Amino acid sequence: MIVAVLRRMGNPLVRGCDKLEAALLVVAALVVLTAVPVALTVGSQAYAGFAAQSREQHASRVPATARLIASVPDAIGDADRFRSVDAVWLLPDGSERRGTVGADAGTPAGTTVPIWLDRSGNPVPPPIPSGDVVWIAIGVALFLWLGVVLVTGLLVCAAHVALERHRATRWARDWSALSHASR
Structure with missing residues (x-):
């Protein structure tokens, strides 16, 4: 050409x-x-x-499980399906931490959800696969x-x-x- x-x-x-x-x-x-x-x-x-x-991220984050203290309100729209809610989780040393984690809308209190923790025990996004x-x-x-x-x-x-x-x-x-x- x-x-x-x-x-x-x-x-x-x-x-x-x-x-x-x-x-x-x-x-x-x-x-x-x-x-x-x-x-x-x-x-x-x-x-x-x-x-x-x-x-x-894989070296500095650990998977954990959090138990929801409160129920997650239902979603109002599609953008509102994942919300923050109070929860408790165990740190690697066995102590308990309380804070806010993300969970699907409509999830009842007492449900366990998977989370990722940084070295300080704070919830962080999952590592890049x-x-x-x-x-x-x-x-x-x-x-x-x-x-x-x-x-x-x-x-x-x-x-x-x-x-x-x-x-x-x-x-x-x-x-x-x-x-x-x-x-």
């Missing part, structure tokens, strides 16, 4: 705006192709960072590359529209000049 475009650019019948558009297409293709190794590098760095974070790290990194790389493709495509479309307007204006001007010359 690129070779065919370059061959046409040498034709003396090809207008300057057509040559410009062909050159923009070649540059756009090169940008999209160059974005692949860049996206892979960023994805690899994301993998290393999230893998280290996952390892650190090590199996999810690969998918997160793939998502980062793919999102970056698709972003480059989208922006490049939008710029090419904008240039095409502008060049089409230019061609239409010149075409109308040339026809007008021909029309006046023939009178």
Whole structure:
């Protein structure tokens, strides 16, 4: 494709705006192709960072079970399905801690729910699953590359529209000049 475009650019019948558009297409293709190794590098760095974070979280957090002291009110809407409620749980040293944990709406008092604790015994979000790290990194790389493709495509479309307007204006001007010359 690129070779065919370059061959046409040498034709003396090809207008300057057509040559410009062909050159923009070649540059756009090169940008999209160059974005692949860049996206892979960023994805690899994301993998290393999230893998280290996952390892650190797994090393510093322990699973535990909390018993709800109060019932969780029913949900009002879909966004309200997970709510905070008072609960008690045992720390690794055997002492009891009281605080707030998250539980599904409508859960009755006395129900046990799984939680994760930091080194101080406070509830924290669960660690990033090590199996999810690969998918997160793939998502980062793919999102970056698709972003480059989208922006490049939008710029090419904008240039095409502008060049089409230019061609239409010149075409109308040339026809007008021909029309006046023939009178």
